[in-house]
Amino acid sequence: MSLREQKKLETRRTISHVATRLFIDRGFDQVTIADVAQAARVAKMTVTNHFSRKEDLVFDIRTDFVDWPTNLVRAAPSSPAVVAVRDGFLTALGERSAMLGFAELPFIRMIRQSETLSSALTEMHLERERVLVAALLDRKPEPEMLSRTAGAHLTSVLRLLFEDVWDWTWADVPPEELVSRVRKSAGLAFAQLEPAIGTL
Template structure:
């Protein structure tokens, strides 16, 4: 009898998470570029091909929440109330994530290790920039979809580019504040203040479009 699909899925997800956890620990301890896939496989007690079955690229083990983050953004736009403008829905999302203490907006010793590991690796910095560009495309498509426009809509792409720049600035400054003060609340407050301020500017820039 074949193993139930849901059980197989749980086992697969557990294996993926275990590999990511082991890899992240090694990256923090030794630096991303100094760790090999073979070393990760050995530490996780799996085969090399098992690692690649779950993570096509080594950097995917580090940015293992990328797909989850994309879906969070899409869901926030697709599930918004009719009376809430798409740009405002994303601002509301930021406040919800902070209130729920979502892992994306946690500022701690671990998050500092995450940032320092990126800063020490050109490969990770390049991947972080690529992820930001990919997220901008995701947001642009979701913005257009939610108002019934084509995915290539110019206004949607302009709004998405501005929003991603604001969120990136907010996260960078929040991490800096935490690094200086070790104060998680101050970091979260800064994050939301920058997103709130930036959103006002995007709403003004997109006045007359269905996104604002």
């Protein structure tokens, strides 16, 4: 990565971080792009050049989030998709990764209290499914429905586990217990999927 690209990435991260703090403190709907620009000490156009939508300021990891299960599948071409996603999930669980929904309670509260942000998160989960289905179709183009249902099932499990992480964080479940609960739920969910999806 060139120095210029590094600087652009640092600027983007700074803007996202500053914006998220403002949204948490004041509420998403109460903060304008101009407020973000002023707090981040950049021009308003700089903010809009990096983020086409206001909600993108919060979901700066959108691309990573959407592509995550697909990257797991592509990184393990000889493994069944369900095994690749399960193993990747358990590794990420040990890291308490944001890909699984791990976040501080104020961040979760901010999103749940905003219809715009909640809708954007739903879009991200749906996009996750579309991208994964496309990758599974590359593996097995026919019958198409097999890859479509496999992708839908896998991403549905990821979404349900994501919601569990948020619900238990909201309920102030201790971190170690939360991880233990998620690991148990994931084991049950993926065990159900393996016979259904098979070796795809």
